[in-house]
Each structure stands twice: as structure tokens, then as C-alpha cells.
Amino acid sequence: MADKISVLYSEEEITARIKELGAQISKDYEGKELHIVGILKGATFFACELAKRITVPVTLDFMSVSSYGDSTESSGVVKINKDLDEPLEGREVLVVEDIVDTGNTLSYLLDNLQKRRASSVRLCALLDKPERREKDVHVDYTGFEIPDKFVVGYGLDYAQKYRNLPYIGVVETE
Numbered sequence: 001m002a003d004k005i006s007v008l009y010s011e012e013e014i015t016a017r018i019k020e021l022g023a024q025i026s027k028d029y030e031g032k033e034l035h036i037v038g039i040l041k042g043a044t045f046f047a048c049e050l051a052k053r054i055t056v057p058v059t060l061d062f063m064s065v066s067s068y069g070d071s072t073e074s075s076g077v078v079k080i081n082k083d084l085d086e087p088l089e090g091r092e093v094l095v096v097e098d099i100v101d102t103g104n105t106l107s108y109l110l111d112n113l114q115k116r117r118a119s120s121v122r123l124c125a126l127l128d129k130p131e132r133r134e135k136d137v138h139v140d141y142t143g144f145e146i147p148d149k150f151v152v153g154y155g156l157d158y159a160q161k162y163r164n165l166p167y168i169g170v171v172e173t174e
């Protein structure tokens with residue numbers, strides 16, 4: 001049976017917010033070059049749309065990580081499935097993630113990336129669920145703060161499905 005999904009943010013709302021984020025980031029990095037590190041697979045759609053709205057020179061790299069242990073609860077023990085292609089040394093790095101939930105994954109990841117001697121490492125997340133936070137992760141740029149609901153679309157999946165939805169929706173469970 002098909003899952004029922006109710007729209008939380010429409011494609012138009014997401015596009016408008018990404019334009020605002022792109023303008024803010026372009027202003028903050030004026031005169032510099034920005035190296036975007038997108039986290040696979042969830043952040044791919046967001047990272048690409050955001051990159052198109054940034055007016056300073058941009059380079060892109062991607063990394064894939066997964067959390068060990070239970071598939072529904074993030075453990076904080078993170079496995080790197082695919083590392084970056086390029087070194088970060090001396091670069092202005094913007095990590096682009098789909099969603100910050102407990103913060104366990106990003107806390108590990110930011111720690112790992114900070115050791116690679118970048119000039120700066122900042123974080124941009126499309127969605128933030130502050131209620132669920134376990135680790136103190138600072139999000140420099142946030143698309144939308146959302147309540148504690150399981151969301152899909154715009155890169156986010158439910159059992160690998162729904163990543164291609166052009167909107168962000170909540171899966172209604174019976």
C-alpha cells in the first residue's frame with residue numbers, strides 16, 4: 001500500500017529559502033572561494049540547488065557516511081563509506097547536510113573534517129530538529145527548523161524511497 005505523505009514545505013517554499021541561503025552565504029564569503037562538501041545521499045539535491053545560488057567561486061566534493069548500530073537510532077559511531085576526493089587544507093569548507101537530528105553523525109564528522117587543516121569549516125543544513133539534539137552541533141545556516149517528525153523528499157528517504165519528491169513531506173503512519 002502506498003504511504004500517505006503530507007506536504008510540510010512545498011517546492012516553491014524550498015526554492016525561495018535556498019535563494020535566501022545562497023544570498024547570505026555569497027555575502028559571508030565575499031572575496032573568497034568556497035568548497036562545498038555534500039553528504040551523500042540525502043544532501044545531494046540540496047547541495048546542488050544551493051551551489052547554483054552562490055555567486056562566489058564554488059568547488060564541490062561529496063562524502064558518504066553511515067551510523068553503526070541500530071538503523072533507526074543514530075549511535076554516534078560513524079563509518080566513512082566514501083571519503084572526499086580532495087584535501088581540505090587551506091580551504092573555506094561548507095559542509096552541506098540534509099538534516100541535523102540528534103547531531104551524533106555531524107558531531108563526529110565535523111570533528112573529523114576539522115582535523116584536515118581547512119581554513120574554516122561551517123555547516124549548512126536544509127532541516128534542523130533541535131528538539132532531538134543529543135550533541136551540541138552548531139548549525140551556521142539552517143533552511144527550516146522542524147518539529148520531531150520523520151520527513152521525506154528533497155533528498156531524504158524512507159527505506160531509500162521518496163528522495164526524488166520535489167517537496168518535503170511527513171510520512172503519515174497508521
Ligand code: 5GP
Nearest residue numbers: 074100101102103104105149150151156157
Ligand atoms: P543524527 O546523527 O543527527 O541523529 O542523524 C542524521 C541523519 O539521520 C540524517 O543525515 C538523516 O540521514 C537521518 N534522519 C534524521 N531525521 C530524519 C528524518 O526525519 N527523515 C529522514 N529521511 N532521515 C532522517
